[in-house]
Amino acid sequence: MNPSTTMNVPKIHGCNCLQPLISHISKNVKPTSPTLYLKSKLCHISSATNLYPYAQFSTFRTDPKLKNVRVSEIGAPLWIQNDENEGENTLYSEDLTMNGNVYQKTLRLVECSMFAALGGLVYILSSSLAIENxxxxFFALPIVFSSMRWDIVAGRKTMVAxxxxxxxxAGPIKAITYLLMHGFLGLAxxxxxxxxxSWGVSIFVSAIVRAAGALGYVVMYSFLIRENILALITINIHASATFILSSLGFLAIPSxxxxxxxxxxxxxxxxxxxxxLLHLLYALFFSRLGMKESLRLPKWFAKAI
Incomplete structure (x- = not known):
């Protein structure tokens, strides 16, 4: 074998220990494993050349003071993170924080769902047990709380849910009754x-919404029972007014x-x-929850609480 050929043979660590055993096996026994056969041939070549009587190679030792050791300076990294990916990951991590946009939207959706479930459950139980009055x-409280906690859109979502x-x-009758008597009032x-x-404008507008809902409730039940309940109410009012006027000595009949x-x-x-009464109750409730700063209370009520 030429010297140029022997120069390309790699040095195997520990071959000086395994050389007699592998040489003996290669002479007497035919190796069945390709790996064992390759090792035996390499050891046989290195022993035949006598260029390296003891197969050695320099051991790699590192300074114990060094913490990070670079194995190769030429090899390229297996994975490179782009700046765009870093920016996207940063945005995602910021959205998942307590003040992130995604976290706040998820929290608002969860709270609106919980308030809607609570309001619907209380309304169904009250109607079933005949304690609705x-x-x-309290039926409009979840809608008002969602509006004050988040925004008007959250209150509307709670009402719709x-x-x-x-x-x-419970069916369409209960759903329409809730909307007419409590849903629109809570949203307003x-x-x-x-x-x-101000409380003056709020009470007046909310009272109009409540009155319109009550009229719609009367009209709906008039359609269901095939009886004009509004006409019966006005007839009774007419009879009562006529009786009062006649008892006072007036012989006039109101139109x-x-x-x-x-x-x-x-x-x-x-x-x-x-x-x-709802304004007083809800204002007291929100004040006890620590939301007094977000309310515009009258001076007399603010001093009272």
Whole structure:
């Protein structure tokens, strides 16, 4: 074998220890494994040339003070992260923080869903147990709370989700009744409170919304039972007014326009008192939750609480 050929043979660490055993095996036994056969041939070549009586190579030792050791300076890295990927990962990590956009949207969706489920469950239980009149003041609270906590869009989503839940669980009558008597009222109050409107305007507008919902409720049930409930109410008011006037010595009979005016005034006064009580109750509730700064309270009420 030429010297040029022997110069290309690699040095194998530990071959001086395994050389007699492998040479003996290569002479007597035919190796069955390709790896073992290759090792035996390499050791046989190195022993035949006698250029390296002891197959050695320099061991790689590192300074214990060095923490990072570079194996090769020529090899290219297996994976390179681009600047665009770094920017996208940074944006994703920022969105998942407490103040991130994705986290806030997810939290708003979860809270609106929980408030809608709570409002629908309480309304169904109250209707089933015939205690709706006792808990009627709390049905609009989830919608107002969502509007004050997030925005008007969140309050509207809570109202729609509650109505959809009632539509699936209790039917369309319960869903429409909830919207007319409590849903639109809660949305109006939440919108006005969110924009920090004065209590006078808020009570008046909310009372009109409540009165319109009550009229719609009467019309709906009049259609369902095939009876004009509004006409029965006005007839009773007409009879009561005629009796009162005759008892006072007046022989006048009020017209139907006067009766409708009396009916509308009484309905609006009733709704104003109801909405005023809701303002007091909800303002006290939000103040105890630490949301007093986001409310525009009258001076007398702010001093009272």
């Amino acid at each position: 006792y808990f009627g003041c 509650t109505a959809t839940l009632l539509l699936v669980l 109050m939440g919108s006005l409170w969110r924009s920090k409107t 139907m326009d006067v009766i409708y005016s009396i009916f509308g005034t009484l309905l609006l006064i009733n709704c104003c008192f109801f909405v005023f």
